[in-house]
Amino acid sequence: MAPPTRRRRPGRTLLVLLGIVLTVFGSVFVGTKVSNASWTPGLALDLEGGTQLILTPVSSAGTPTSEDINQAISVIRQRVDASGVSEAEISRQGQRNIVVSLPGTPSQETLDLVRKSSQMDFRPVLAVDVGSPAPEPTATPTDSPTDTPTEEATPEPSASASATADGSVAGTVPGATTPTPEPSPSASSGAQSPSDAAYYLTPEVQQQFEDLDCSAEGALAGGEPGAADKAFVTCDTDGVYKYALGPIEIPGTQIDSATSGLQVLPNGGVGTEWVVNIKFTNAGTTTFAKTTERLLAQQPPQNQFAMVLDGLVISAPQVNTVIPNGQAEISGDFTQATAATLAQQLNFGSLPLTFQVESEQRVSATLGSEQLQAGLVAGLIGLVLVVIYSFLQYRALAILTVGSLVVAGVLTYGVIALLSWTQGYRLSLPGVAGLIIAIGITADSFIVYFERIRDELRDGRTLPAAVERGWDRARRTILASDAVNLLAAVVLYALSVGGVRGFAFTLGLTTVIDVIVVFLFTHPMMEIIARTRFWGGGHPLSGLDPRRLGAPERTRYVGRGKVVTGPRSTAGPEDAVEDEPVTDRKVPTPVGTGGMTIAERRAAERAAARRADAPTDAPQTTEGND
Known part of the structure; x- marks a missing residue:
């Protein structure tokens, strides 16, 4: 007696796939009603055209160095990415020029953000809180912030260290608390103390501080540094913390130099901790001495000063001693890379650097449109050849191949439209090439599955048994093949830049969709048609006739x-x-039986x-x- 077979419910699997498709397209539909979503995926610069700006950094302190140009490109890229514009191209042209190409029709705010000059200044910290509001706080705020470790990629120090008598400053990341502002004594000169939270944190500033959400779109785009004699509310470059800062005390132009390296020990030896050393000008030395003297008497977090570059806090060290000689050392959880990044930012911000617009013009997508049409024609030819081959090889079974390709195409289109709305994704010409290659990847999965079924039929099994046994063998091959493709796409995306990343992204996306379609559509449909008279009965045109297969x-x-x-x-x-x-x-079979x-x-x-x-x-x- 034959053992009972597993009961299959292919209809339920198809309902799961239908739910995924409805969720994707339903989300886009809702987005078109309540937001700026569109049924047409966004196109990149090479397909849609856009605006191209050529900028030349100009400094009154002399000719900007190559490092200054690279840092300027980094600052502009951060501005563009934070503004929500994707697939922008920012590159260096010649020795000094910077070319910024923005796809589509960027807003005037985005263009102004790219053109504006950078400025660094030092401001006292008045209040600190987490960058995004928590829905349900679980801890009671305390008066003293706690040290919070951060990732190595962040340039902000993350652990406290004691200062030495020669004027070093310990870098620290403030905790996720907002201390109650307390009045600070005025300076001896009679002027208002920059650390006087009761004076500068007006109800209007306090409301801005509470309403600021560093995770919101555009919050990390930077902006104007604010009035020099007013309080300023902003985020750090990672969006982890938000700050309420006092007026400007030290402009970036009073920084003479900034370097990074291993800490020098009191005995003259070299330690193992990476630090950043800042040297101020004569004017900056006098101002910084007075600032550290005042901040030393404050309670956390008002004993910190924020380094603000391009309207964002890049570091907020805590003062542990008076620094009279204008030479400060910032220590913390630095790596070699993060210490070097902070030093470059300080040097870049110390330059009175402005961007002179050499040209601003619209870039057409004529060449890109022609290439897109050629690519679509090539993809259509490839699709037709795949369909013709399927009908010649598998006859009526090719209907399942065509249906699976249609489902994969519909799902891919919906996901790209959804990503265009939620993530600002734009489809580039290399991305279109990745979609065309996906036709072959998807067809390979069907061929592997169908050939496994036909092999089982050649061994004399019935179609339902051949489908189940062929699927058990084919799915391992399909998963292994798609895993290799996905791994290659991930590596290519991580190591490449520009349009190549668009190719890698679409290649990885279509590989994942191929797995979904094969598991949730192709196999369940094969189980269903195996029960029909046409395919299950082995009709000569079904592609599953045992006689034609040589059983x-x-x-x-x-x-x-x-x-x-x-x-x-x-x-x-x-x-x-x-x-x-x-x-x-494993039942032994007599020879010849x-x-x-x-x-x-x-x-x-x-x-x-x-x-x-x-x-x-x-x-x-x-x-x-x-």
Whole structure:
């Protein structure tokens, strides 16, 4: 007796796929009603055109160095990315020029953001809080912030260290608390103290501070540094913390130099901790001495001063001692890279650097449109060839191939439209090339699956049994192949820049969609059509005819002492017996018996003996007794 087979419910699997498709397109539909979503995916610069600006950094302190130009490109890229514009191209042209290409029609605010000059200044910290509001706070705020470790990629120090008598300053990241502002004593000169939170944190500033969400779109784009004699509310460059800052005390132009390196120990040796050393000008030395003297008497976090570059806080060290000589050392959880980054930012911000617009013009996408049309024609030709090959090779079974390709295309289009709305993704010409290649990747998965099924039919199994056994073998091959493609796409995306990343992204996306379609559409549909008369009965045009596949003739027992010699149909009353190989039980099969049961083998032996004594034109169907 054959063991019971697993009960399949392909209809439920198809409903899961339908739910995914409806979720994707439903989200885009809702976005078109409540936001700026569109059914047309966004196009990159090479397909849509855009605006190109050529900027030349100008400094009154001299000619900007190559490092200054690179830092300027980094600052502009951060501005553009934070403004929500994706697929922008920012590159260096010649020795001094910077070329910024923005796809589509950027807003005037974005263009002004790119053109504006950078400025650094030092401001006292009045209040600190987490960058995005928590829905349900679970901890009571305290008066003293705690040290919070951050990732190595952040340029802001993350652990406190004690200052030395020669004027070093310990870098620290403030905790996620907002201390209650307390009045600070005025300076001895009678002027208002920059650390006087009660004076500068007016109800209006306090409301701005509470409403600021550093995770909101455009919050990290930077902006105007604010009035020099007013309080200023901003975020850090990572969007982790938000600050309420006092008026400007030290402009960036009073920084003479900034370097990074290993800490020099008091005995003259070299330690293992990476630090940033700042040297101020004569004017900056005097101002910084007074600032550190005042901040030393404040309570956290008002004993910190924020370094503000391009309207964002790049570091907020805590003062642990008075620094009279204008030479400060910032220490903390620095790596070599993060220390060097902070030093470059300080040097860049110390320059009175402005951007002179050499040219601003619209860039057409004529060449890109022609290439897109050529690419779409090539993709259409490839799709037609795949369909023709499928019908020649698999006949009516190719209908399932075409249906799977249609489902994959619809799902891919919906996901790209959704990403264009939610993530600002723009489809570039290399991305279109990745979509065209996906046709071959998806077709490969179908071919592997169909050939596994046909191999099982050649071994004499029925179609339902061949589908299950072929799927068990094919899915491992499909997953291994798609895993290799996905790994290659991830590595290519991580190591490449520009348009190549667009190719890698679409290649990885379509690989994931291929797995979804094969598992949630192709296999369930194959289980359904295997139960139909056309495919399950082995019609010559179904692509699953055992005779056309070369299945060997077999003598089999059909009941009542009858045996039949000939190719087995892909469906029939013997399905329950033939489903037994699906359990993968290792049962020894006698040589020459073809895997028949004992009753079949005995009936076949008796039939063979009778045929040996019968005339040559005797029929092949013989009756016998068990």
